[in-house]
Amino acid sequence: MKGFKIPEATVTRLSVYSRCLDLFEEKGEETVSSSDIAKQLGVTPAQVRKDLAYFGEFGTRGIGYNVNGLQKQILKILGLNKEWNVAIIGAGNLGSALFFYKGFKERGFKIAGIFDNDSRKIGRKIGDKTIIDTKYFAKYVIELKINLGIVAVPAVYAQETVDMVVKAGIKGIINFAPVSINIPDDVMLRRVDLAAQLELITFNINKEEQIHQN
């Protein structure tokens, strides 16, 4: 990896390219060109080549990329050649949904445990797992080798939940609550705010309508 910062958008596209390569692998394709990938994803071939060039030379001019080889390289770059065991904290409707979400499993993420502090939920079955009392979180992080956390608790509990996850030694967290969270420098946290995504859309539709009315 070169010594400069990789744009976040490039990393996100690598993840998309990788899932695209899955489809090429399923179809039995051995080589693909940057155009083949680009066409599937609505980006330009130059973008694909530029994104991959951050990490080295993977293709052969005039031939393209070896599907399997490129896939392995991308998975390695994304850290997906390692084992990732995910804890979901919050077994409400969103947490339960994420538990069953196939998109994580397809990428090799293992949902190792789901936690809640509501006595009505603790001990209840969800899929093949039993909802664990959040107070035993640190213990289960060790036992289940958990190294990623998904926080799906109400906004008011988000900071204390993240604090607990960080204290248990987790370095990567997704937070679904619509609040900013303070974390130590060595922890990576991403916020996914589903309502804000919808509101970015309504903001823009509303703005367009106002322009057309004036």
Added chain:
Amino acid sequence: MKGFKIPEATVTRLSVYSRCLDLFEEKGEETVSSSDIAKQLGVTPAQVRKDLAYFGEFGTRGIGYNVNGLQKQILKILGLNKEWNVAIIGAGNLGSALFFYKGFKERGFKIAGIFDNDSRKIGRKIGDKTIIDTKYFAKYVIELKINLGIVAVPAVYAQETVDMVVKAGIKGIINFAPVSINIPDDVMLRRVDLAAQLELITFNINKEEQIHQN
């Protein structure tokens, strides 16, 4: 609204401020300062003031903002003073989860209908709704006054599903499939890619580990 482009991050923060104001309203607060809001959200008071200043002067120097008044203004800016009826297309595990997700309802979004083309799902109950055959989508868009679409179908069907949603006259769409989608200029589409969010985290953790090993 002034004539220049509002940064996307500002709009997203408006949505967060608005949910923060809900909490102040619940607590019975009548006025808040930019510091009060900032403290709740881990941003600076200057950021709050700058974000709000895009849209006019809402506060009174030395007193702050009227909670209820500011909330109404923000909701209006975000277009949330109108009725938004959402269709979910795809009643798989993710679509079903989004159907039950309280975060949308809390913001006034009404899930008006859920659609699928799988004969095993069509006609089945989900909450208070019956899963509708996707082939009747256009008809139900009119009947249920649907004006937003959430596409939660497998990646290979995402483009054709979005095409159908656009054809039915919907101007705002969230796509959960990990593919880029072509849309007309007058349609606003946002992609939410949950696996890519996790992979941004694993990418960074992996990179850190490599740096520390060298």
